[in-house]
Amino acid sequence: MPTLLNARSRGFVNTPTIERLTNRALRYLQSGFSVHLRGPAGTGKTTLALHLADLLSRPIMLIFGDDELKTSDLIGNQSGYTRKKVVDNYIHSVIKLEDELRKNWVDSRLTLAAKEGFTLVYDEFNRSRPEVNNVLLSTLEEKLLVLPPNNSRTEYIRVHAQFRAIFTSNPEEYCGVHATQDALLDRLVTLNMPDPEAETQTAILVEKIGITPEEAQTIVDIVMAFQQKTGNQKTIGLRSGLMIAKICHEHEIAIAINQEAFQEVCEDILLSRTDLDLSKANRVIQTLFDPQSLNAQSALPPPTPAVSAPEPPQPAQKVYSFLHQSQGAKLSDIESAVGLNRVETVNILRHLMEQGKIRLNEERKYIAQ
C-alpha cells in the first residue's frame, strides 16, 4: 500500500494575504470542488497545497507530476499472480486437481484516495503527459474512477464523498511543462498564486531559518531589488532568499550589505539565476551593495508579524473550555461550537497542542489534558 502522508504543516507562515487565499481555497474544497494552485516556481504552491490538505483533516496522498508517469502509476496495476491448487483425493484411487491462476491487482495512489476519501495532492501535475491525467476527468466530474477490465474485481470505483484533489502547476512556458487540457481545468477551481510580498517573504525567512526580522528584510530587499533590476521574474524569489539566509545563518556570516562574505553569497546565488549577460548582472548586483541605491530601489515596508503568532487568548480559551466540557471533539464539531472558521480553529488547536494543553487521539478527536 502506498505510504500516507501526515502533513502537519509546522512552520507554516500565515500572513493576511496567505490567509485570504487559504480561506478561498478551503471554501471551494468544502463545497466538493478540487482546487488548482497555479503560479511561478517558489511562490509557495506546494506548501499551501499541503497546508490545505492538513486543514481538511483527512489522510494525504502525494503525487509528483513527471513526464515518465503512467496511468498505472495513478490507478494501479496487475502485480504478480496468486495460484490456488486444490487436490481432492477423497476416493484414494482418484485424484482431482484444480489449478487456478489469478492476477493480483494493486491499487495506486489515486485509486486508494478515491476509495477511502483521502486528500490527493498532485504536485506539478502538468509535468505529466496530458493523456495520463485523463483518468481524472470522470473521477472529478462523474465521481467514478474507471479501472482497466479485470474479471476478479469491479471495473468502476465510486469516489468517496470526502475525496478531494489539490493540484499545483507551473506556467506553461516553464521547461518540461505540458499544456493542460481544457477539460481538466474546467473541472477545477484555479487560484493564481501571487508572488509573495516582501512582508510574507520576510516572515518566512524569520520562521524557517531563525534569523532576525532586520536580517530577513536585508536579504529580501537585495533579492527583490535584483529581481526588479534584471527583470527576472521566473527563478529569483523566495527560494533564493531562503538559500542566502540559510547559508549565512549556518556559517555565521553577518547579514549586512557592507560585509564581503555576505556579498559573495548573494552573488553566487543570484547571478546564476538570471538570463542577463553576466557582466551586466554583475554591475546590477554591485549597485545593490550601495546602501543609498538599495534604499532608493526598494522602499519596502517594515516586516509585520505573521498571523501565526500567538492567538488572542479569548477564542483559544473558548476552544479549550469546549473541549474540556465535551470530553473530546472532532475539528468540524469544534468549528461549529465556537463559531470560528477552519483556519482560525486549526491555528488555535495547534497553539494549544504546542502548549501541551490538548492532544489528538486516534479517532482524530481533540482531548483537553
Ligand SMILES: Nc1ncnc2c1ncn2[C@@H]1O[C@H](COP(=O)(O)OP(=O)(O)OP(=O)(O)O)[C@@H](O)[C@H]1O
Ligand atoms: N507559507 C509558507 N510558510 C512557510 N514556508 C513557505 C511558505 N510558502 C513557501 N514557503 C517556503 O518557500 C519555499 C518554496 O515553496 P514551495 O516549494 O511551496 O513553492 P512552489 O511554488 O511549490 O515551487 P515549485 O513550483 O518550484 O515547486 C519552500 O522552502 C517552502 O518551505
